[in-house]
Amino acid sequence: MNELAITVIGRDRPGIVADVAEVLARLGANLTDSTMTRLRGHFAMTLICVGPAAADVEAALAPLAADGQLLATVRAVTPDGEVAPGGEPYVVAVHGADRMGIVAAMTRVLTDAGGNVTDLSTRLVGSLYVVLAEVDLPPGTVDTLTGQLDRAAAELGVEVTIRPADPDLL
Structure with missing residues (x-):
């Protein structure tokens, strides 16, 4: 097969x-x-x-x-085989006025911290832009990352939240 x-x-x-x-x-x-x-x-x-x-x-x-x-x-495609654990799962939500570069800036912060975006969706409703991302983060990095996300969000004029993902949901 x-x-x-x-x-x-x-x-x-x-x-x-x-x-x-x-x-x-x-x-x-x-x-x-x-x-x-x-x-x-x-x-x-x-x-x-x-x-x-x-x-x-x-x-x-x-x-x-x-x-x-x-x-x-x-x-x-080539099957993955055994996959090493990806880190700690979190959900990042961003919302604010639509403008260019929101996804680029926020995912760059996540990537630079060693995070891996495993799912991402965006919606534009009127002038409100919403990003929901599931990410795997290296253990022990969420506190530092939260500050970095807050700074990036302030520069973009948007709001960001990060919370642990519910492991019982797909």
């Missing part, structure tokens, strides 16, 4: 998730990890599955993209 990374993007419509999942199930592909969202009327899905060859999956998904409204890509 092959481990595959699949992306599907395009204009949103009801049934995309069901259509893709049915194609994969018919092929005997096991969906292991996925994320799906709608971004300003556009659908975006990334998933990892174990199944047949990438070319077979791509051919089976092709009819879903035949009308030009969706783009589906498939590529073989």
Whole structure:
């Protein structure tokens, strides 16, 4: 079996998730990890599955993209194998007036502290910009990092909070 990374993007419509999942199930592909969202009327899905060859999956998904409204890509990836613990999980929330560079500045602070962003979403509602990021931080760094995030937020004119992630939630 092959481990595959699949992306599907395009204009949103009801049934995309069901259509893709049915194609994969018919092929005997096991969906292991996925994320799906709608971004300003556009659908975006990334998933990892174990199944047949990438070319077979791509051919089976092709009819879903035949009308030009969706783009589906498939590529073989190397399984991770054993993964070392990533650190302590935290959630960082940023909100404030929209302006260029919020994500760049805040993720740079996290990265420079040795953090790894494992999930990130943003939303623009009117002039309010919201960032939610799940991050893994090296043990013992959160106190120093909190001060660095506060300074970066003040320079951007936004507010930031950081809290431990709930380990019982996905």
